[in-house]
Amino acid sequence: MNRVKDEHLQRNLSTRDCWDGYAHHRSVVTELLVRSSRSDDGALCVLGAGNCNDLDLQKLLHTFSEIHLVDLDDEAISEGVNRQLPGEQPQLHQHGHCDITGVTHLLANWSADSVPTNDELDACLAELAQVPQLGLPSNFDVVASVCVLTQLFDSVVGTLGESHPRFVEFITAIRTQHLQLMLNLLRPGGTGVLITDIVASTTLPQLLTIPDADLLPTISRAINERNFFTGTNPAILESLFRTHPAIAPQVTRIRHSPPWRWQLLNKVHAVYAIEVTRR
Numbered sequence: 001m002n003r004v005k006d007e008h009l010q011r012n013l014s015t016r017d018c019w020d021g022y023a024h025h026r027s028v029v030t031e032l033l034v035r036s037s038r039s040d041d042g043a044l045c046v047l048g049a050g051n052c053n054d055l056d057l058q059k060l061l062h063t064f065s066e067i068h069l070v071d072l073d074d075e076a077i078s079e080g081v082n083r084q085l086p087g088e089q090p091q092l093h094q095h096g097h098c099d100i101t102g103v104t105h106l107l108a109n110w111s112a113d114s115v116p117t118n119d120e121l122d123a124c125l126a127e128l129a130q131v132p133q134l135g136l137p138s139n140f141d142v143v144a145s146v147c148v149l150t151q152l153f154d155s156v157v158g159t160l161g162e163s164h165p166r167f168v169e170f171i172t173a174i175r176t177q178h179l180q181l182m183l184n185l186l187r188p189g190g191t192g193v194l195i196t197d198i199v200a201s202t203t204l205p206q207l208l209t210i211p212d213a214d215l216l217p218t219i220s221r222a223i224n225e226r227n228f229f230t231g232t233n234p235a236i237l238e239s240l241f242r243t244h245p246a247i248a249p250q251v252t253r254i255r256h257s258p259p260w261r262w263q264l265l266n267k268v269h270a271v272y273a274i275e276v277t278r279r
Contacts, residue, residue, distance in 0.1 A: 002108040004155045005072055011151070012050050012076040015265065019083070022053040025262035025271065029195060030056040032257060032273055033144055034063045036191040041065040042141025045185055047100055047178075048148025052080030055146070061091055068136060070095045072104065095136065100181060101152060101174060102132035107159045121166055128173040131180050139187040147262075147271065149178060149196045153231045162230065171231045176247070179240055183250045186278040194276075197262060197269040198223075198232045207261060207268045215259050219270050234272060241276055253277040 033044060033055075042064055046055065049069035060067055069077050074096020081092055099105070106124045110116045116124075156170045182192040201207040204222050206214075222228055223235075234256070241251050257273040 002105060003111070004104045004108045004159070007155070007158065008151065009073050009076070012071075012073045015053065016051050016076070016079065018051075018263075018265065019053050021263040021265075025260065026054055026056055028260045028271075029054045029144075029146060030059055032193055032195070032275070033060060033142055036142045036144075036193050036275060037063050038189060038191065039141045042190075043068065043137065043139070045136060045140045045143045046070060047143065047145045047182070048151065049077055049146065050080065050148075051076045052084060057081065057084045057092070061085075061089075064091075064141070066091045066093060068093045068095060068140070070098045070100065070134070070136070072097065072099055095134070098134055100132065100134065100148070101128065101155075101177065102130070103127045104155070107155050110159045116160075121170075125169065125173055128170075128177050131177060131184050134181075136185060138185055140185050140190055141187065142191050142193060143182045143185045144193040144195065145178065145182055146195050147197050149175070149194070150229050150232060152178065153229070157230065175231050175237070176240065176244065179237075179244075179247055183247065183276075183278055188278055190278050192276045192278065193273055194237065195271060195273045196232050196237075197229065197264075197271045198234070198259075199228045199270050200264075201268040203227050204270070207270055212260075215261070215270065219259055219272075234274065237274055241274070250279050251276045252279045 043066045044064040045068045047070050049071045071077050077094045077096050103124050152174050153171055160167050186192055199222050204227060206218050210218055238254060240247055241254050242248055255275040259270050259272040262269045262271045
């Protein structure tokens with residue numbers, strides 16, 4: 001039994017039938033990915049594809065010659081593809097049971113009742129210092145991380161808890177590894193699109209009512225007040241792309257998208273994207 005994987009599968013199951021509620025979010029994400037393509041026959045890789053509710057696969061197939069969908073939950077990918085495009089789709093490649101951190105099996109062994117030793121923590125951090133080999137091509141035109149980063153962080157929150165003395169160390173390691181994975185999968189000149197939710201209406205109820213024009217300043221105030229999901233501060237993410245010794249040399253250009261809202265069950269999440277070009 002893998003507790004972390006089971007939680008991920010349950011999360012996907014709870015949103016499986018949310019196609020209609022994702023409409024605006026899906027439109028923004030799909031347009032971002034289409035716009036990011038620099039080739040008439042390029043390939044797209046989506047990390048955290050899940051139920052594919054974030055993706056208009058038919059529209060994406062008009063832009064990309066092939067699409068690789070990656071997730072820990074193989075059933076979610078399969079059912080998501082079949083709902084949108086039933087039948088044989090040779091351009092779509094499904095990569096289920098894919099642990100994009102390489103440490104899910106380690107995190108699953110830890111809990112409040114089974115506190116890891118420092119040696120176990122060190123061993124996990126050593127794994128996170130390596131970019132996992134996923135058996136994917138490494139020449140994608142576009143690599144997109146679609147609202148999976150916060151799920152990776154949640155696995156640490158649920159395992160160690162935010163009060164653990166090494167919590168920040170783990171969040172930093174997962175975040176850095178994820179950015180390196182995206183860049184490793186890109187061809188030179190390719191585009192990485194990091195899409196992440198940053199705050200929800202549970203702690204920022206204004207998201208339910210404010211006009212779109214007020215979204216950016218409202219989120220900026222929330223960040224200043226430290227009201228955002230752990231690890232998602234856009235200034236920190238941009239700083240990693242600009243200054244991290246293993247990441248910055250691979251990046252030639254950084255762009256931000258305006259934030260948007262994502263209806264997720266009974267909540268609204270604010271979402272933003274950072275696009276980078278690989279050297």
